[in-house]
Amino acid sequence: MSRFLAACRREEVDRPPVWIMRQAGRFLPEYRATRARAGSFLALCRTPELAAEVTLQPVARFGFDAAIIFSDILLPLAPMGVEFAFPDEGGPRVERALAGPDDWAALAPPADGAGTACVAEAIALVRERLPRETALLGFCGAPWTLASYLVEGGTSRDHVAVRAAMLAHPEAFHRLLGVLADAMAAYLRQQVAAGAGAVQVFDSWASALSAPRYAEFVVPALARLLHGLDDLGVPRIVYVSGGHLVPALAGLPCEVVSLDWRADLADAAAALPGKAVQGNLDPAALLAPPAAVRAATRAMLERVPARGYVANLGHGILPATPIESVAAFLDVVRGER
């Protein structure tokens, strides 16, 4: 039985399962070698054999309890008619930003999953090769986070354009989030059908919103997405950035909430009855010396609930993270010192 899946279901486990957001990629030398062979980031995402290879690399090196398929949250937007690029410098760029209601209405719901078949193929390859007890996660971007990319035209520091568009055109924005929710539910179903045993929805830009706006616009779209998976029986994890939005997620149909480093694990567990929590070491702590990493990890573990806890970082691992920091983090989580 998978330690990871048991913890998601709040069953008893021998120790917390552990994986790391963005564990496939960025900081690993073996990743950089495969990435160079692929030629481009998008080619790596879209070549099942290579995507499977980098997905498996961190599990082989560190023995994580879960793997997460190597991909990007923008990928399923391509079959909806959105063109984007991943330049070597800077974040992803949407070629033509969808600034307002007319652009949003033109967003075409995806057809039959053909545009994301490469992700499903990679999942199938990974599932074949992964140790049986290691869980495999599929994932997607949350409707709000995807809408931010679409309206801003890329990564934004303050998400001002999307906040303004939401307030200026509330009804059309609700519809946009609904279209994205349905598309992402279909995409996650495709990933589960291919072999993913759990799914994570990343609301990486949630922290730009107040709790009332989040409850008004975003939570209904998240609920719609998650309810689209009701019959599958796989754990649904929602990652939410920012420390102030955790209580807003209490009513969502998900089994796990993944917390960013600004939230408190104990407070969050109390605010989310019936749900497991995941997280939330500050990724910046892994840039400090190993002794500081161990101290920070121990401090985190003092705040975890008795049941229903998955160890992780509070955000994606940073590209500059030393391997020995990851080892120090894992040693403490596994009770080895």
Next chain:
Amino acid sequence: MSRFLAACRREEVDRPPVWIMRQAGRFLPEYRATRARAGSFLALCRTPELAAEVTLQPVARFGFDAAIIFSDILLPLAPMGVEFAFPDEGGPRVERALAGPDDWAALAPPADGAGTACVAEAIALVRERLPRETALLGFCGAPWTLASYLVEGGTSRDHVAVRAAMLAHPEAFHRLLGVLADAMAAYLRQQVAAGAGAVQVFDSWASALSAPRYAEFVVPALARLLHGLDDLGVPRIVYVSGGHLVPALAGLPCEVVSLDWRADLADAAAALPGKAVQGNLDPAALLAPPAAVRAATRAMLERVPARGYVANLGHGILPATPIESVAAFLDVVRGER
């Protein structure tokens, strides 16, 4: 009697006083004209006659209840030996980032206020020319926010370097924040002596920290800074970014907490007994049409406490803000429609 000062003291007022963070500059055509005459942003800050002129412009146009001296939070770092630049594109840049403890120890506390005399002169000029009932605010950056600029070498999206430095060198980082707190207390005293009737401390990058780290590192430095003004009797305002840190400020020696758009005014007032609150309309709302601005302002005013409230935005006004949005916001706050 100043409506603004009365509200800061939680006395009864006829209507909420109102001003806007960054009201001097950016979005006003008369500002852009003076800025062009000055030649550079730093020349504008450092020429008392011109700094006074742009400080007075928004009061003349909109009749705000308070003016805030036109300056920048990095200015008082120059007499401490820090060199910086304000390029026309992008945020400010510290020429040599102060990455670690050795750099921090070399930071020289400022001498006699000579390096910031231009700010004091501008304050004196503004106070002479400002209507008697209009308050004049001095300001400074909070120790954490200044430390982020110093360690990151400029504006940072995620503040990873300063978070890592803090965790790697906690004792030296505490000392750095203490040096900055003392320097800023002296700087604010200089501004009050020149004629400022209230002061605001901007912790613009607070939101990058968890509440426990904020309480451990930042709150003691803020308390030290604010206690340095105990004998002056002027209202002390602390602006804090992020929605999750408000309760951490409850014990601070300040009269007003200025909230960002993600906090809830009513919840914050309840969490801050004895203090007034200021804020917190989303600046992005002012990019929406006037009807949406009015609706958002009305929704905000439904959450304000009966006493001790100053109307403002939840962050600095955006450069692209139309004049008519400001007018719509002011109309609603003043009860004119």
